[in-house]
């Protein structure tokens with residue numbers, strides 16, 4: 001036993017092979033929980049629906065090319081997580097990468113974080129004057145109704161800067177017109193606000209400019225991508241006696257007299273198996289978890305589950321000659337005439353990810369599962385991505401050698417006006433009716449957690465199983481995070497900020 005701030009905590013094994021802790025999902029949160037439990041000598045059984053580890057933080061490998069689902073920076077302010085990363089991978093497997101990113105709009109590259117000289121050069125004197133005039137006009141005559149995000153932004157930056165730096169990218173990421181987004185979220189915190197402030201700051205006379213704390217300039221990155229971390233972690237779990245089973249989707253979670261008694265899994269061939277357990281650490285999407293509960297919960301709980309939505313994501317990785325590509329880690333594409341939202345250059349993330357003097361560019365599309373892009377064939381998506389890359393002038397025609405498509409359902413929990421209440425309703429129901437189910441991670445808690453916070457929820461849950469009493473829901477609420485050191489007062493760190501969005505009527 002050791003003592004923690006929260007009380008006595010057992011460091012002895014509590015769960016044997018007859019009573020393993022079952023874990024749904026072998027992403028960062030699930031594997032972290034498995035590893036921490038296995039180190040304590042507990043019996044763990046991880047069920048992973050997919051055939052690979054890492055979840056959204058996996059590194060995809062296709063014909064020797066390695067690429068991320070979005071580029072995954074390793075940066076944290078949580079010392080336990082930092083220590084765990086370096087416990088899993090030796091220091092020599094980490095690269096320290098400089099951050100280079102730009103915004104592409106109107107055929108110009110804007111340094112990001114913005115630099116005054118670059119912004120002014122790109123805008124040109126006339127446009128810069130018009131932006132300042134539009135900003136001034138908005139200050140004098142702000143839109144009356146500032147309850148929507150568009151007018152809220154316009155009131156602060158003017159129409160011209162809003163159109164250039166906010167409108168298209170926000171709409172690409174969330175798939176919703178900015179004017180339909182309520183502004184109350186923005187009033188609390190706006191990631192884009194730093195961008196807006198930076199622009200306005202850059203346009204002010206030099207003597208009036210204020211120092212803006214810049215975004216992180218470098219980050220850690222495992223040399224073969226984030227998946228490397230989770231591949232090694234999985235090996236460690238198994239070496240410690242844990243079990244990880246692939247192609248096993250948790251489909252039923254059974255409670256008897258208010259407590260968990262078993263979990264049922266199904267493989268792609270439709271074969272089912274029931275495993276007795278009193279503890280399930282779940283990283284599966286909350287919406288799926290509610291639908292898997294047995295006995296079937298009351299209608300209001302099912303409705304709360306159905307009320308949770310997601311934004312999905314797909315990436316088209318294109319192989320091009322190394323010298324034909326840009327040097328940034330990624331570029332934000334604000335241009336409205338293309339659908340791509342962001343482009344990664346994985347060769348800039350790590351030279352170990354690419355080969356033969358070529359690099360791999362990841363064109364990222366933010367989508368809804370089932371929409372036009374999601375259902376397009378791989379061939380059509382590769383053709384579209386190639387066309388857009390050429391249109392943007394990022395590579396010359398004929399330089400794209402081949403492409404791969406990866407679709408990622410439920411990449412982002414969708415925050416609408418009801419999501420918090422839905423999550424709280426489900427959480428309360430589980431506590432009272434399915435004791436022994438522990439929600440962790442990103443989709444597991446329907447929370448916009450990055451890897452570090454996803455992992456921390458898992459680490460604290462393991463401590464709770466051993467007698468501590470951490471409030472898992474408090475993770476990633478109050479901390480200041482890396483994107484902005486100088487947030488507006490009262491801002492909360494959410495890892496990554498996500499706006500509150502209008503309610504979705506249909507779909508996932």
Ligand SMILES: Cc1cc2nc3c(=O)[nH]c(=O)nc-3n(C[C@H](O)[C@H](O)[C@H](O)COP(=O)(O)OP(=O)(O)OC[C@H]3O[C@@H](n4cnc5c(N)ncnc54)[C@H](O)[C@@H]3O)c2cc1C
Pocket residue numbers: 024025026027028029030047048049050052053054055056057069070071072073074075248249250251283284285288313411412440441442443444449450451452454
């Ligand atoms: C585009 C993008 C960029 C990102 N960039 C960064 C970054 O730079 N840095 C960073 O730290 N984080 C980043 N993140 C966040 C990071 O990917 C997540 O925080 C992290 O992967 C969440 O871990 P998790 O284990 O909670 O969930 P997931 O990664 O979603 O893993 C869940 C696992 O559970 C499995 N599963 C689901 N349902 C079931 C079921 N019913 N039964 C069994 N298994 C199931 C899934 O197959 C998956 O393997 C990014 C995310 C996105 C979408």
